[in-house]
Amino acid sequence: MAKGNPPPLTPAAFQVLLALARGRAHGYGIMGFVTELTxxxxxxxPGTLYRTLSRLAADGLVEEAPDMREDEPHDARRRYYQLTEQGWDVATREARLLARLASAAAEAGLLDRRERSA
Amino acid sequence: MAKGNPPPLTPAAFQVLLALARGRAHGYGIMGFVTELTxxxxxxxPGTLYRTLSRLAADGLVEEAPDMREDEPHDARRRYYQLTEQGWDVATREARLLARLASAAAEAGLLDRRERSA
DNA sequence: ATTCGTTGTATCCGTACTGGATATATTCAG
DNA sequence: CTGAATATATCCAGTACGGATACAACGAAT
Structure with a gap:
């Protein structure tokens, strides 16, 4: 059972949620995180990122976080975001799906294969 | 290093490749497999599936497989597909990326969370 | 303090992907 | 033979995506 999927969650959206699961971050930082991780x-x-952030915020999955931090020099341009409770829930569901797909891929022998470079 | 990504591979395309990694299958069967797995x-x-199959075939990632099987009653409507060498390579790359994302999600504590039902 | 390159956010536009509806052909059961 | 289910294929509207563009604010250097 368990079939509910209220907001279908696009690939880009999950990347953003995953980045924010590690802690509050601002848009530009999320971009860099995703690039590094992958x-x-x-x-x-930028188009995808900020549009996705807006949508996630409108859907209540992320929210703007207060900027106050003493270890960082404060930059008026930055807008920090963090996951909401609902955001954690949705990200968790998606992460489980991802883990399941990865597991299925492993079972199919996809991970042991030595791929050619080009 | 390692940054090459010739065909970006859409989400639907990966689902198809994953399904075919388990063995040859026909379109309708792939649909069912994906639904069950997830x-x-x-x-x-159907739109997404057959369009994706065509594109994957055109890109040389999958190929039509001969229908001959003695344990199945032969159905002239069915068109079976299987992964090509290149298809295995691409699927492997994507599977590794997926595993990496799942791992990152786990590190962020996304998998331990007990989510609310609705 | 003014200039300049960088950082950071935001919007626009063309292209591509998606899901659902529709159409058609083949198989199977009665 | 007839009708329901299976299976493939195409069309269409809605949406997501990536890159380009624009602009504001910061930091360093003069």
């Missing part, structure tokens, strides 16, 4: 194989353009 | 949280409509 070794550049996934890159969010 | 408990219905991912469903490929």
């Amino acid at each position: 070794d550049g194989s996934v890159q969010l353009g | 408990d219905g949280s991912v469903q490929l409509g």
Whole structure:
């Protein structure tokens, strides 16, 4: 059972949620995080990123976080975001699905294969 | 290093490759497999499925497989597909990325969370 | 303090992906 | 033979995506 999927959650949206699961961050930082994590194989353009953030905020999955931090020099341009409770729930569901797919891929022998470079 | 990504591979395309990694299958069967594997949280409509199959075939990632099987009653409507060498390579790359994301999600504590039902 | 390159956010536009509806052909059961 | 289910294929509207563009604020250097 368990079949509910209120907001279908696009690939880009999950990348953002995953980035925010590690802690509050601002848009530009999220871009860099995604690029690093995926070794550049996934890159969010500014268009996708900010549009996705707006939508996630409108859907109540993320919210703007107060900027106050003493270890960082304060930058008026930055807008920090963090996950809401609902955001955690949705991200968790998606992460489980992801883990399941990865597991299925492993069972199919996809991970042991030595791929050609080009 | 390692940053090459010739065909970006859409979400639906990966689902198809994953299904075919388990063995040859026909379109309708792939639909069912994806639905079952994901408990219905991912469903490929016919439009998406057949269009994706065509594109994958055109890109040389999958190829039509001969229908001959003695344990199945032969159905002239069915068209079976299987992964090509290149298809295995691409699927492997994507599976590794997926595993990496799942791992990152786990590190962020996303998997331990007890989510609310609705 | 003014200039300049960088950082950071935001919007626009063309392209591509998606899901659902529709159409058609084949198989199977009665 | 007839009708329901299976299976493939195409069309269409809605949406997501990536890159380009624009602009504001910061930091360093003069």
